[in-house]
Amino acid sequence: MAWDLRGRNALVTGGAKRIGKAIATALAKEGANICIHYSSSESEAKEVKTVLECLxxxxxxxxxxxDKNGYEGLIERAAEETGGIDILVNNASIFPQSTLRDMTLEGLSSNIRVNAWAPFVLMRDLARISESAKVVNLLDSRLSGYDWTHAEYILSKHLLAVVTKMAAVEYAPGLAINAVSPGLILPPPGKGMEYIERLKKTVPLKKRGSPEEIAAAAIYLLKSEFLAGEVIYVDGGRHLIEYDRGPHPD
Structure with missing residues (x-):
């Protein structure tokens, strides 16, 4: 029997835009109440809030x-607002360009703090206050290969992937923790659709996915009663072939 999402309280990090917005909307359509976390996208967050309440x-x-340790106490804040958190979606991340040649400790630390440490702290804090909750972490299909143009980011997501597996065991049965690995969905901030068009040829299905498909995978994981440590790749099969970003950026 599927876990009923109606009346559940969810915290979606980075829920104001892009994939986070799609997941928040999908959860609301299932009847879940939503805490929208945002960092600087206040106007977008307010717009999403209005849409969700209309649902x-x-x-x-x-x-x-x-990046300034704002994850500390966030679960407690969310629980105080809602009366308790049943669902955590760790979606917020940063995606700066970097290579091994120019990677810095400061840059790597920032990526780890936002992309891996914050999700871990939120899971740990949720485990302390909940005896029955669901977690979905957002990974990246690039983890199956190598993207040398985003070295700091990839390292941080590898760490989150490992933490996801460890936490799925450590915090069971109180938390059921799983993950979604998106592939080619949206262009990065600052990039246009030509970015997507250029990379579609690297996908076996020769097309891009949509934020709604990522949201559907997250909903599936949240409704499941017998999944833990699972990773669903929503990437058109891209993780099945060697990942190559092209010539090394000299």
Missing amino acids: GVKSWLLQADF
Whole structure:
């Protein structure tokens, strides 16, 4: 029997835009109340809040800058607003360009703090206050290969992938922790659709996915009663072939 999402309270990090917005909307359509976390996208978060409330659910806004340790106490803040958190979606991340040649400790630390440490702290804090909750972490299909143009980011996501597996065992049965690995979905901030068009040929299905498909995978994991440590790749099969970003950026 599927885990009923109606009336559940969810915290979606980075829920104001892009994939986070799609997941928050999908959860609301299932009847879940949503805490929308955002860092700097206040106007977008307010717009999403309005949309969710029009779907008949409750919604709250929580601002926190994960690069400045804003994850500390966020679960408690969300629980205080809602009366308790049943669902955590760790979606917030940063995606700066970097190579091994120019990678810095400061840059790597920032990526780890936002992309891996913050999700871990949120899971750990949720485990301390909940005896029955669900978690979905957002990984990246690039983890199956190598993307040398985003070295700091990839290292941080590898760490989150390992933490996901460890936490799925450590925090069971109180938390059921799984993950989704998106592939080619949206162009990075600052890039246009030509970015997507250029990379579609590297996908076996020769097309891009949509944020709604990522949201559907997250909903599936949340409804499941017998999954832990699972990773669903939503990438058109891209993880099945060697990942190559092209010539090394000299």
